Amino acid sequence: MIKLANVAAAFGEKQVLQDINLEVAEGEIMVIIGPSGSGKSTILRLMIGLLKPTAGEIWINGREISRMAEDELNAIRRHMGMVFQYSALFDSMTVGDNVAFGLRQHTALNDAEIAKTVRRKLRMVGLTGQERTMPSELSGGMKKRVSLARAIAIDPEIVLYDEPTAGLDPIMSTTIDRLICSTRRLLGVTSVVVTHHMSSAFSIADRIAMISGGRIIEVGTVSEIKQSSNPLVQQFIHGWVNSGQIARRRSSKT
Amino acid sequence: MALVPFLETIGRLIIRYLESVGKVLLLLGASLAQLRRRPDMGQVLRQMAHLGADSLPIVLLTMLFTGMVMTMQISHEFIKYGAQSSVGGVVAIAMGRELAPVLAGIVAAGRVGAAITAEIGSMKVTEQIDALRVMATDPVAYLVVPRLIACVFMLPVLVVFADVIGTVGGYAVATAYAGIGSYTFTHSIKVFAVVNDVTGGLIKSMVFGAIIAIIGCYKGLTTAEGAEGVGRATTGSVVTSMILIFVSNYFLSYILYR
Numbered sequence: 001m002i003k004l005a006n007v008a009a010a011f012g013e014k015q016v017l018q019d020i021n022l023e024v025a026e027g028e029i030m031v032i033i034g035p036s037g038s039g040k041s042t043i044l045r046l047m048i049g050l051l052k053p054t055a056g057e058i059w060i061n062g063r064e065i066s067r068m069a070e071d072e073l074n075a076i077r078r079h080m081g082m083v084f085q086y087s088a089l090f091d092s093m094t095v096g097d098n099v100a101f102g103l104r105q106h107t108a109l110n111d112a113e114i115a116k117t118v119r120r121k122l123r124m125v126g127l128t129g130q131e132r133t134m135p136s137e138l139s140g141g142m143k144k145r146v147s148l149a150r151a152i153a154i155d156p157e158i159v160l161y162d163e164p165t166a167g168l169d170p171i172m173s174t175t176i177d178r179l180i181c182s183t184r185r186l187l188g189v190t191s192v193v194v195t196h197h198m199s200s201a202f203s204i205a206d207r208i209a210m211i212s213g214g215r216i217i218e219v220g221t222v223s224e225i226k227q228s229s230n231p232l233v234q235q236f237i238h239g240w241v242n243s244g245q246i247a248r249r250r251s252s253k254t
Numbered sequence: 255m256a257l258v259p260f261l262e263t264i265g266r267l268i269i270r271y272l273e274s275v276g277k278v279l280l281l282l283g284a285s286l287a288q289l290r291r292r293p294d295m296g297q298v299l300r301q302m303a304h305l306g307a308d309s310l311p312i313v314l315l316t317m318l319f320t321g322m323v324m325t326m327q328i329s330h331e332f333i334k335y336g337a338q339s340s341v342g343g344v345v346a347i348a349m350g351r352e353l354a355p356v357l358a359g360i361v362a363a364g365r366v367g368a369a370i371t372a373e374i375g376s377m378k379v380t381e382q383i384d385a386l387r388v389m390a391t392d393p394v395a396y397l398v399v400p401r402l403i404a405c406v407f408m409l410p411v412l413v414v415f416a417d418v419i420g421t422v423g424g425y426a427v428a429t430a431y432a433g434i435g436s437y438t439f440t441h442s443i444k445v446f447a448v449v450n451d452v453t454g455g456l457i458k459s460m461v462f463g464a465i466i467a468i469i470g471c472y473k474g475l476t477t478a479e480g481a482e483g484v485g486r487a488t489t490g491s492v493v494t495s496m497i498l499i500f501v502s503n504y505f506l507s508y509i510l511y512r
């Protein structure tokens with residue numbers, strides 16, 4: 001379970017997030033949408049303690065993490081995974097070593113068991129047999145999927161996905177969407193997914209939170225968001241350039 | 255008045271400088287605190303191999319020519335005053351106490367310190383450091399400690415090679431160019447040089463190794479965004495390490511050879 005209470009964040013003088021209140025229930029898939037630069041990645045970084053909030057509280061599984069020391073945080077992070085927006089693969093290691101990293105650091109599994117897990121996770125993201133490839137030899141979309149395999153390698157309870165389907169072809173995007181849903185179904189994983197793909201947001205989300213200008217302007221189920229009366233939400237999910245643009249055009253035609 | 259903003263600027267610079275000194279010391283403290291746990295010996299050995307292989311050829315070349323040029327210069331003068339029997343000892347002592355540790359340190363700062371900063375800096379700007387933290391791995395324990403240990407123990411090894419090759423270079427020039435007898439040269443080393451001339455240099459080089467590793471890691475971990483940031487951090491790392499090596503060398507000499 002994740003809970004943000006009155007959270008604010010800033011970079012130097014620049015206020016990036018204000019008054020963030022958000023609860024993600026256990027086993028829920030929460031999708032965060034919002035314009036570029038609105039602070040979506042920043043919310044994920046707050047949730048995993050990479051960034052300290054300037055105000056408010058962040059609760060992970062009933063523990064307040066915003067004032068924790070790094071050692072304590074690490075105990076919590078062992079049950080969390082994160083897919084970075086730009087993959088953040090360790091470029092000095094092979095794909096296999098990247099995926100195995102968490103297992104080697106934090107479990108007592110032997111090499112054979114680790115190799116087996118790595119093979120399975122790579123298969124789940126459609127990268128069978130790529131263990132020995134170096135990240136520099138991969139395309140952007142393939143890196144993304146390795147990052148995903150690395151995040152779920154330790155079977156975390158909470159996974160944060162920062163644009164997991166960005167740069168993937170439509171079929172691979174659907175595969176990843178299904179993977180997010182099936183990890184939830186099989187392992188009861190709590191997921192927070194940042195995405196710009198509205199179709200995938202609508203297909204995987206239990207609830208959607210829309211963020212704009214550093215604030216959460218709407219939270220609700222897929223149908224609630226689709227029927228939202230907030231013009232900003234409508235504009236965003238339909239990709240209109242001016243709010244209500246298409247609606248106006250349509251109504252003038254008929 | 256223009257004086258106030260001027261003073262403010264100076265004050266700000268001093269504060270920023272002291273702040274980074276503090277942060278470097280904190281990083282050193284954090285690394286030492288990590289030594290409670292057993293460091294990843296595989297990583298340490300990999301770093302040592304890397305470091306040694308990277309720097310040894312240049313260290314050898316540098317020291318060979320330093321020993322040669324130094325002998326060429328002093329033998330000329332010494333012979334004028336009839337002191338050719340001191341040449342070997344002076345060369346060996348200068349090598350052991352000062353030239354080998356300082357020059358090996360400078361070479362290592364340029365090779366190893368720069369490599370450390372570039373590597374960690376590019377990890378920083380591509381969020382790999384964040385990825386380490388997300389995977390519950392302390393970047394200090396994982397990245398800094400192995401490099402610190404490797405530098406502290408590898409630099410003395412380089413210095414041993416440097417001592418030998420520098421003296422050999424001196425010997426070659428003394429016998430072949432300056433006409434000093436081979437026995438005169440080696441005997442002079444035996445008469446003048448003592449063990450402390452070498453061990454003192456080795457102690458120095460351990461300090462230099464620590465400087466190179468900590469500054470290299472600090473500059474890497476504090477790299478600003480972008481490829482440009484990595485470049486700037488790398489030059490900064492080399493320059494800072496070199497300055498610290500020269501300055502600390504003076505005080506170490508004062509302590510070790512008073």
Ligand SMILES: Nc1ncnc2c1ncn2[C@@H]1O[C@H](COP(=O)(O)OP(=O)(O)OP(=O)(O)O)[C@@H](O)[C@H]1O
Nearest residue numbers: 011014016034035036037038039040041042043085
């Ligand atoms: N390290 C940083 N230093 C300064 N400002 C930052 C930093 N990281 C992010 N910001 C600022 O914080 C704001 C939110 O950034 P964030 O990366 O969270 O946006 P985002 O919603 O993830 O955008 P995108 O969809 O483009 O990934 C932006 O205005 C950005 O300029």
Ligand SMILES: [Mg+2]
Nearest residue numbers: 040041042085
């Ligand atoms: Mg982002």
